[in-house]
Amino acid sequence: MMGYTELADYSSASLLNSMLHDDLSEDLVDMLKGRTVAVVGAGPSLTSVSHFSEERVIAADGASRYLMEKGITPDVVVTDLDGISEVFPTFYVVHAHGDNFHLLWRVGLMKKVVGTCQVAPFGRLKVFGGFTDGDRAVALALAAGAMKVRLYGMDFDSELTGKYSKPTLQDDIPSSPTKRAKLKIAKWVVEELMQDGLRHKV
């Protein structure tokens, strides 16, 4: 489907696992369990977001840069490392896959990290579900026992990739076929996860 290889996914997962000193997943659950949670994506609508009424904020990768620019430090950043340009003093949930092996060095700059992978988990690695940073953030919130999840900046049907998706983008850009395929998967995952009435969608 997406042309990924399990061997490459496993190699990145092994490197990430070797960089994790503790399993902080219980701290993550303690932070999110029973809370209302905003999950923030890097879609074009992100730049109209200015505040949250939720108790916790999870940023999907590059969306964290927008929030920091607005003076909002997300409680958690769910990332495969291709959307961030610097490391902030917050909790990172880093995803290892076959195409970000060369970015994993950034984990060494992070204070609080939980590692996820897309192969059978081993060592300190976890799998909470989901595919892209945004829907993995939703899956994490629900797996941790969040009471309600509200989405911001999640424009799965948009033909545009939001400018905060990558540090190099100066503006929203037309999505590539691969990006559109990823967003279609993300939309499906979120719709499956948000079946329950407990979850709100902005």
Ligand SMILES: Nc1ncnc2c1ncn2[C@@H]1O[C@H](COP(=O)(O)OP(=O)(O)OP(=O)(O)O)[C@@H](O)[C@H]1O
């Ligand atoms: N139109 C959109 N453009 C960009 N991100 C979007 C959009 N709509 C929703 N999102 C969510 O915001 C997240 C932003 O993270 P990021 O741009 O790093 O994507 P990603 O999951 O790493 O995919 P890629 O491999 O293309 O970087 C996406 O994972 C996606 O779930």
Ligand SMILES: Nc1nc2c(c(=O)[nH]1)N=C(CO)CN2
């Ligand atoms: N191998 C591989 N796996 C992924 C990729 C990717 O680009 N390559 N992108 C993802 C979206 O965050 C999730 N998983």
Ligand SMILES: [Mg+2]
């Ligand atoms: Mg990313």
